[in-house]
């Protein structure tokens with residue numbers, strides 16, 4: 001399928017994980033891309049992979065929470081690629097598990113900057129351009145961790161819950177302008193962010209337990225996320241707006257109480 005032929009996309013945090021997988025998928029569907037991130041080498045590698053697969057991709061070094069940096073990325077994308085109809089605000093961070101009473105204001109501020117401010121900057125700048133140029137699709141990267149409590153990662157959960165609210169309010173802010181804003185809510189997926197957990201499970205011989213509490217009985221793959229990002233970027237989701245879409249093997253639909261017995 002080449003549902004994104006003639007479209008132009010920016011992906012933040014495009015040098016790894018879900019960002020890189022989505023770059024490969026959107027390019028496969030015909031979009032010309034820019035990947036944005038803080039470090040040059042991982043971005044260059046994504047560009048190499050996309051171009052080698054026959055796609056068009058350039059990179060731009062910027063912090064996703066920096067308004068001037070993202071403004072510069074958008075200007076370059078329009079100038080060098082020809083427009084901007086898709087923005088995947090994927091850059092984000094997780095938190096190391098820490099008892100609640102040991103958490104600090106600095107840690108909470110950092111989480112909110114990496115997860116909520118980056119998403120706000122994307123909605124504001126990409127949304128403004130898209131609203132003035134025929135519309136587009138903005139996709140935020142939240143988490144199933146935003147839906148339920150989990151001890152030790154309160155700042156992460158609260159910040160991703162902020163992303164959920166922003167998804168709904170930004171959809172309203174661009175009402176009537178042809179700009180859709182939706183979020184994916186990934187479940188546990190192996191990437192740089194979760195590597196320590198996967199490494200620990202493998203070392204302890206417990207790899208088969210990863211994702212076992214989901215009805216799908218497995219953890220997520222970055223390609224699972226990229227497929228939903230491509231759907232939300234395309235006209236197949238033309239009437240989907242302001243939605244929070246779990247991509248989590250069904251775990252958010254259950255009360256994980258143990259073994260499935262069906």
Ligand SMILES: NC(=O)c1ccc[n+]([C@@H]2O[C@H](COP(=O)([O-])OP(=O)(O)OC[C@H]3O[C@@H](n4cnc5c(N)ncnc54)[C@H](O)[C@@H]3O)[C@@H](O)[C@H]2O)c1
Nearest residue numbers: 013016017018063064090091092143186188189191192193
């Ligand atoms: N891996 C999971 O299980 C999981 C689950 C739920 C949500 N998520 C979310 O998915 C998104 C992608 O993460 P991933 O799992 O692919 O991990 P990842 O570490 O491979 O990707 C995150 C990317 O974001 C970049 N980044 C972080 N803050 C940035 C900033 N301020 N400016 C520019 N780039 C920045 C990092 O450098 C990295 O390239 C994140 O928002 C994360 O919170 C991941």
